[in-house]
Amino acid sequence: QVQLVESGGGLVQPGGSLRLSCVASGSIFNIYDMGWYRQAPGKQRELVAKITSSGAINYAESVKGRFTISRDNAKKTVNLQMSGLGPEDTAVYYCNAFRKAFRVYDYWGQGTQVTVSS
Numbered sequence: 461q462v463q464l465v466e467s468g469g470g471l472v473q474p475g476g477s478l479r480l481s482c483v484a485s486g487s488i489f490n491i492y493d494m495g496w497y498r499q500a501p502g503k504q505r506e507l508v509a510k511i512t513s514s515g516a517i518n519y520a521e522s523v524k525g526r527f528t529i530s531r532d533n534a535k536k537t538v539n540l541q542m543s544g545l546g547p548e549d550t551a552v553y554y555c556n557a558f559r560k561a562f563r564v565y566d567y568w569g570q571g572t573q574v575t576v577s578s
Contacts, residue, residue, distance in 0.1 A: 462487040462567040464555045469572030472545055476576070480540040482555030482569055489536040493558045496529060496540045498551035508553070509540060522548070545576045
C-alpha cells in the first residue's frame with residue numbers, strides 16, 4: 461500500500477518556477493518507479509517525468525530542459541522542479557507510484573493544480 465500526498469502547486473506568472481513535492485507513506489518506497497503526470501483541460505493525462513527505482517529518468521519532450529525530477533528514498537519523496545513555466549504547463553499534476561511484479565501496483569496522488577498566467 462502506498463499513499464501519496466502532493467504539495468507545491470499554485471498560480472505563477474509565465475517564466476516563473478514552482479517545486480512540486482510528493483511524499484509517500486505506507487509501503488517500501490524504493491521499489492517503485494515514481495512519476496509526475498499532468499492533465500490539462502480537454503487533454504489526456506500525459507507523462508511529465510519519470511524516475512525509476514534504479515534512478516533512470518525520462519522526460520516528456522515538452523518539458524525537457526525546464527523540469528527536473530528527483531527522488532529521495534530516505535525521505536520517501538519525489539520532487540519536480542519546474543522552471544520557465546508557460547501557459548501550456550497549466551494542468552493538474554499527479555504523483556504516481558508504479559510497480560509491476562506478477563500484478564500491477566499503480567497508485568496516484570490527489571493532484572495539485574498548477575496555473576501559469578499573467
